Amino acid sequence: MAAETDTGAIEDFGQVSRTVGTVFRYLLLAATMFGIVMLAVLLLYVANDAIRPLTADPGWYLAFFLALVAPTGIAGWAVRRRDPAALTFGTFLVGMLVVSLMFSGGVALLVIDVVPPLVALAFAIGLAVPIGATVGLTRYAHRISFTLRLAATTAVFYLSLFGLPGPIGDAVGAPPIVPSLVALVQSVPVIPVDWMMVAAVVGGGSAAAIGTYVASVGDGSAGLYAAGVALAASAAAGAAGPLVGVDSVPAVVITAVALVPTTAYAWRGGFTEEGSPLGLVFAATVVVGALVGAAAVDVLGFAGPQSWVDWGFLTSAHSGTAENAGLYPAIGGSILLMTTVAALSFPVGVGAAVYLEEYAGDNALTRFVDVNISNLAGVPSVVYGLLGLGVFVTYLGRSAGTVLVGGATLALLILPIVIISAREAIRSVPSDMRQASYGMGATRWQTVKNVVLPEAFPGILTGTILALGRAIGETAPLIMIGAPNVVFNLPTALGSKVSAMPLQVYAWSSLFASEDFYTKAVPAGVVVLLAVLLAMNSVAIVLRNKFERTQ
Amino acid sequence: MSTDELTTDITTQTENSPRELLTRTFFFLCAALSIVTTISIVALLVTEAARFFSLTAPLLGVTGPTASIVDFLTGTSWNINGGEFGVLTLVSATVMITLGSAVIAIPLGVATAIYLSEYASERARSLLKPALEILAGVPTVVYGFFALIYITPALSVVFPSIGTFNMLSASIVVGIMIIPMVASISEDAMSAVPDELRQAGYGMGATKFDVATGIVVPAALSGIFSSFILALSRAIGETMAVTIAAGSRAQFLNPVNPASFLEGSLPMTAAMVQLLLGDITGGGLAYRSLFAIGLVLFVITLVMNVISDFVAQRYREEY
Numbered sequence: 001m002a003a004e005t006d007t008g009a010i011e012d013f014g015q016v017s018r019t020v021g022t023v024f025r026y027l028l029l030a031a032t033m034f035g036i037v038m039l040a041v042l043l044l045y046v047a048n049d050a051i052r053p054l055t056a057d058p059g060w061y062l063a064f065f066l067a068l069v070a071p072t073g074i075a076g077w078a079v080r081r082r083d084p085a086a087l088t089f090g091t092f093l094v095g096m097l098v099v100s101l102m103f104s105g106g107v108a109l110l111v112i113d114v115v116p117p118l119v120a121l122a123f124a125i126g127l128a129v130p131i132g133a134t135v136g137l138t139r140y141a142h143r144i145s146f147t148l149r150l151a152a153t154t155a156v157f158y159l160s161l162f163g164l165p166g167p168i169g170d171a172v173g174a175p176p177i178v179p180s181l182v183a184l185v186q187s188v189p190v191i192p193v194d195w196m197m198v199a200a201v202v203g204g205g206s207a208a209a210i211g212t213y214v215a216s217v218g219d220g221s222a223g224l225y226a227a228g229v230a231l232a233a234s235a236a237a238g239a240a241g242p243l244v245g246v247d248s249v250p251a252v253v254i255t256a257v258a259l260v261p262t263t264a265y266a267w268r269g270g271f272t273e274e275g276s277p278l279g280l281v282f283a284a285t286v287v288v289g290a291l292v293g294a295a296a297v298d299v300l301g302f303a304g305p306q307s308w309v310d311w312g313f314l315t316s317a318h319s320g321t322a323e324n325a326g327l328y329p330a331i332g333g334s335i336l337l338m339t340t341v342a343a344l345s346f347p348v349g350v351g352a353a354v355y356l357e358e359y360a361g362d363n364a365l366t367r368f369v370d371v372n373i374s375n376l377a378g379v380p381s382v383v384y385g386l387l388g389l390g391v392f393v394t395y396l397g398r399s400a401g402t403v404l405v406g407g408a409t410l411a412l413l414i415l416p417i418v419i420i421s422a423r424e425a426i427r428s429v430p431s432d433m434r435q436a437s438y439g440m441g442a443t444r445w446q447t448v449k450n451v452v453l454p455e456a457f458p459g460i461l462t463g464t465i466l467a468l469g470r471a472i473g474e475t476a477p478l479i480m481i482g483a484p485n486v487v488f489n490l491p492t493a494l495g496s497k498v499s500a501m502p503l504q505v506y507a508w509s510s511l512f513a514s515e516d517f518y519t520k521a522v523p524a525g526v527v528v529l530l531a532v533l534l535a536m537n538s539v540a541i542v543l544r545n546k547f548e549r550t551q
Numbered sequence: 552m553s554t555d556e557l558t559t560d561i562t563t564q565t566e567n568s569p570r571e572l573l574t575r576t577f578f579f580l581c582a583a584l585s586i587v588t589t590i591s592i593v594a595l596l597v598t599e600a601a602r603f604f605s606l607t608a609p610l611l612g613v614t615g616p617t618a619s620i621v622d623f624l625t626g627t628s629w630n631i632n633g634g635e636f637g638v639l640t641l642v643s644a645t646v647m648i649t650l651g652s653a654v655i656a657i658p659l660g661v662a663t664a665i666y667l668s669e670y671a672s673e674r675a676r677s678l679l680k681p682a683l684e685i686l687a688g689v690p691t692v693v694y695g696f697f698a699l700i701y702i703t704p705a706l707s708v709v710f711p712s713i714g715t716f717n718m719l720s721a722s723i724v725v726g727i728m729i730i731p732m733v734a735s736i737s738e739d740a741m742s743a744v745p746d747e748l749r750q751a752g753y754g755m756g757a758t759k760f761d762v763a764t765g766i767v768v769p770a771a772l773s774g775i776f777s778s779f780i781l782a783l784s785r786a787i788g789e790t791m792a793v794t795i796a797a798g799s800r801a802q803f804l805n806p807v808n809p810a811s812f813l814e815g816s817l818p819m820t821a822a823m824v825q826l827l828l829g830d831i832t833g834g835g836l837a838y839r840s841l842f843a844i845g846l847v848l849f850v851i852t853l854v855m856n857v858i859s860d861f862v863a864q865r866y867r868e869e870y
Binding site for chain 2: 018020021024025027028029031032034035036038039042045046145146147150347348349350351352354355356358359360368369371372373374375376378379380381382383386387389390391412415416419443444445448469470472473474475476479480482485502505506509510518522526529530533537541
């Protein structure tokens with residue numbers, strides 16, 4: 001090689017010190033790591049305060065190491081050597097089980113303490129009937145003009161949810177003539193047991209989702225079959241739950257929301273042609289290891305860590321003493337707020353993004369909306385709180401601190417973020433696909449509905465979940481709209497007062513400031529809040545990675 | 552004929568069917584909501600602030616106590632119960648937080664951006680970027696708690712005279728949380744610098760250090776500068792961390808005197824939270840002062856956002 005023989009010549013060419021470059025490089029690396037390391041240390045401190053790992057018996061650690069950590073390590077190593085993709089799949093499967101169990105806890109909270117099963121069932125039926133009618137009309141009644149069909153579906157929805165004459169009649173004082181379907185279901189004299197209704201609503205919803213999913217990857221009859229199995233599993237869990245010591249309603253919810261989808265994912269990834277069955281081995285090792293470890297410490301009597309994040313903390317309300325204080329009403333409040341925020345900001349955000357990307361021409365108005373949205377994204381959250389206080393509470397006369405006002409305020413806050421991320425997702429749909437759709441004679445709306453939105457959906461969903469992650473940590477707007485610091489019951493309606501997890505953490509660290517709260521309740525609240533955030537963000541990141549791979 | 556024109560041409564025939572009109576209207580209304588939001592914010596802040604000042608209140612028919620606009624903008628003492636509304640007190644605290652967080656976030660953020668865009672391997676980037684995003688994703692109330700419980704006691708080892716509530720710990724956490732903002736926008740600007748410039752530098756015999764500091768950073772300067780302004784505007788609007796960590800007693804501090812960082816004061820956002828948690832009756836003077844502070848805050852952040860946009864557009868190097 002010429003370069004090697006000519007090294008002398010290169011050295012003569014000029015003296016260049018490598019020290020400066022090396023020092024600079026490592027300074028940069030240190031600067032990059034500074035924030036990350038600092039946050040990691042702070043998180044370790046707060047986790048130590050909340051979970052107190054040092055209070056556990058050494059035997060407890062040994063049992064879990066032998067049952068869980070060591071087998072997981074060995075299985076992971078072995079699976080990875082044979083098939084790296086299988087390890088990824090197995091890890092996802094375990095992650096999905098954990099996240100969906102958290103999620104099912106939230107759903108169980110809703111059906112047990114917020115919405116009575118009968119009301120949920122009534123609204124499910126009241127919505128399912130008109131939706132079925134709409135689908136039927138769209139599919140089989142092409143002869144009828146669109147305007148007529150729209151009128152018919154609107155009428156069916158109104159009748160089913162409100163009856164005749166409904167709220168319009170109430171406003172003018174007309175007597176009710178036809179009761180709504182929702183009211184009709186609730187007035188039926190013979191009602192089934194709670195868990196059966198929960199199985200119908202939650203299990204039915206989960207079965208419908210599974211069925212649609214299986215039908216989309218397989219064929220229609222397989223989807224129907226899968227939906228039937230899923231519904232039967234949820235119902236069976238309700239019947240079998242009490243036999244193993246779990247109440248029927250939680251058993252149904254856990255099965256429908258966590259176990260059935262995880263099983264479906266395991267079946268798809270493990271037993272179909274492109275699947276990797278070894279991943280199942282890894283996942284089974286982890287799950288069985290955790291169960292065996294738990295059983296072993298129970299039998300041998302090893303005490304676990306005296307964590308402040310325990311069942312009592314998650315299921316009790318605020319208390320004057322840090323030991324007894326709990327997060328339950330705040331968790332429920334956060335769930336209801338996030339549901340409201342998602343329901344309000346998702347359609348509006350996607351609608352605005354579709355308008356700006358697909359409909360708007362390149363004119364002054366569009367540019368103005370564009371600049372306006374990016375400026376709105378920079379407005380401090382406390383100003384959004386003022387907006388909620390001034391407009392919703394003072395001018396519109398809503399009572400302060402309710403689920404509806406809080407949800408609407410937070411929805412306005414994250415709307416710019418949702419719009420910006422939805423626009424990016426829509427922009428990444430290739431133009432060829434749109435042109436192909438127009439070439440087939442599709443109209444603009446048909447193109448949006450059949451081509452653009454389905455293609456952009458994973459991206460939009462990712463952006464929305466990340467935005468919701470921002471909303472769930474927001475405290476200032478909730479304080480501004482007058483959300484109470486201490487709530488002892490779960491909110492049961494859109495008009496009831498609501499607290500939220502970050503608000504409760506703030507209340508504990510400022511209004512109940514004492515060494516006791518600082519070292520017990522607040523770290524526990526912080527850990528729960530961060531765990532929920534982590535779960536939401538990991539779902540978003542998994543979705544994003546999946547989405548990027550298919551692009 | 553471009554494809555866009557073709558699309559317009561094909562779709563005009565069906566453009567006016569009821570279904571198309573309905574969906575189009577719905578999407579337009581969604582987009583228009585953002586304008587409605589802006590107008591509501593401006594209108595609300597301006598009218599409520601106008602009812603607060605004695606100069607403008609009579610025009611709106613407000614009776615009862617009002618505050619002088621001169622005292623509001625130039626007064627240096629803030630005491631709601633005593634009727635003293637000197638917003639400069641709050642602004643001085645906000646300026647301190649902003650300066651303090653800038654000292655942390657600007658060097659670290661730019662260094663991070665240089666490292667990610669010039670030095671890091673593809674694999675290191677894929678690990679570091681999500682890790683940095685976490686810094687911005689942690690709820691601010693959590694940062695406030697960290698500052699109060701862990702950082703202040705650690706600082707008191709170095710500065711024994713530090714108060715329980717102090718500007719230093721609040722500045723540190725705010726600085727940490729805006730690092731990702733400086734880093735990601737600056738890195739975008741540095742990645743946009745074309746490779747030819749770097750290659751030309753190497754061709755002249757420059758080292759990697761020379762190229763990074765002498766070519767890439769100057770070429771990306773407008774983007775880097777606009778990232779500073781955006782991040783600082785975020786620091787100004789930051790609420791919960793400063794509310795928990797910086798204290799609740801308003802006092803006028805000299806922002807450029809390092810010693811005053813050891814004391815606590817009340818930044819604008821924290822003052823708003825404090826007003827709300829106190830007993831304010833709807834429509835009273837305290838209630839209206841909330842909107843006056845809000846207006847000052849809104850104007851400052853808006854101006855900074857606009858400047859940042861302007862800098863990014865106007866001084867961008869075109870390649």
